[in-house]
Amino acid sequence: xxxxxxxxxxxxxxxxxxxxxxxxxxxxxxxxxxxxxxxxxxxxxxxxxxxxxxxxxxxxxxxxxxxxxxxxxxxxxxxxxxxxxxxxxxxxxxxxxxxxxxxxxxxxxxxxxxxxxxxxxxxxxxxxxxxxxxxxxxxxxxxxxxxxxxxxxxxxxxxxxxxxxxxxxxxxxxxxxxxxxxxxxxxxx
Amino acid sequence: xxxxxxxxxxxxxxxxxxxxxxxxxxxxxxxxxxxxxxxxxxxxxxxxxxxxxxxxxxxxxxxxxxxxxxxxxxxxxxxxxxxxxxxx
Numbered sequence: 001x002x003x004x005x006x007x008x009x010x011x012x013x014x015x016x017x018x019x020x021x022x023x024x025x026x027x028x029x030x031x032x033x034x035x036x037x038x039x040x041x042x043x044x045x046x047x048x049x050x051x052x053x054x055x056x057x058x059x060x061x062x063x064x065x066x067x068x069x070x071x072x073x074x075x076x077x078x079x080x081x082x083x084x085x086x087x088x089x090x091x092x093x094x095x096x097x098x099x100x101x102x103x104x105x106x107x108x109x110x111x112x113x114x115x116x117x118x119x120x121x122x123x124x125x126x127x128x129x130x131x132x133x134x135x136x137x138x139x140x141x142x143x144x145x146x147x148x149x150x151x152x153x154x155x156x157x158x159x160x161x162x163x164x165x166x167x168x169x170x171x172x173x174x175x176x177x178x179x180x181x182x183x184x185x186x187x188x189x
Numbered sequence: 190x191x192x193x194x195x196x197x198x199x200x201x202x203x204x205x206x207x208x209x210x211x212x213x214x215x216x217x218x219x220x221x222x223x224x225x226x227x228x229x230x231x232x233x234x235x236x237x238x239x240x241x242x243x244x245x246x247x248x249x250x251x252x253x254x255x256x257x258x259x260x261x262x263x264x265x266x267x268x269x270x271x272x273x274x275x276x277x
Binding site: 028039064122124 | 196197199200202203204205206215218221223225229
């Protein structure tokens with residue numbers, strides 16, 4: 001198959017060809033498509049280039065070993081990102097010994113929160129958004145990336161984090177609130 | 190906040206994304222992944238089996254292929270007492 005033709009294949013078709021032939025060229029295609037995105041998520045969550053490089057390799061090893069188990073129920077990208085988020089969250093909990101990775105674990109959750117409209121976050125200038133994302137807890141960062149960067153549904157997020165859909169809605173609401181209040185704190189002017 | 194309509198979370202991802210690597214580097218990574226996974230697939234189950242046997246958790250009662258079944262009459266005649274049974 002020529003390069004042009006191969007590039008037109010969907011992820012699911014590439015996986016199908018890989019599972020039939022076990023040819024590494026098909027896995028290479030998947031790696032080329034997703035390694036940059038996986039790395040970007042790792043760096044957002046782990047905040048360390050070397051660590052993110054190693055994490056990307058570990059995540060692709062997991063993908064390689066489990067590719068036959070990919071059922072196709074969700075999009076391949078969602079499956080890849082869920083492995084990535086789980087890997088990073090697990091790493092933060094284990095190695096960094098941060099048990100409280102969501103703002104609601106740290107702060108008083110008693111008071112009612114005002115709704116933050118999506119556009120208030122989506123329109124923050126990129127440089128500032130990066131700084132805001134750096135100061136909020138990693139769990140909040142993860143749910144915001146899943147929702148706004150990967151367009152994952154509440155159901156997909158709930159499967160990744162193994163929480164109920166209503167718990168995820170609350171986590172997203174709190175994460176949005178945390179991001180907005182951090183933005184206000186960082187950029188008081 | 191700027192008036193840009195684009196979702197800036199997606200821009201954030203593009204900024205952090207790795208520069209496309211050259212084909213040699215990708216091939217190197219893939220062959221590393223495939224050799225590590227081969228090692229895992231080939232040797233890890235055997236390693237776990239060995240650890241189970243060492244810890245005494247193995248199923249000794251299951252007949253090994255090519256060895257006579259201990260429950261057969263012949264086996265009983267040849268070996269009437271199990272080693273733990275006191276001699277009559």
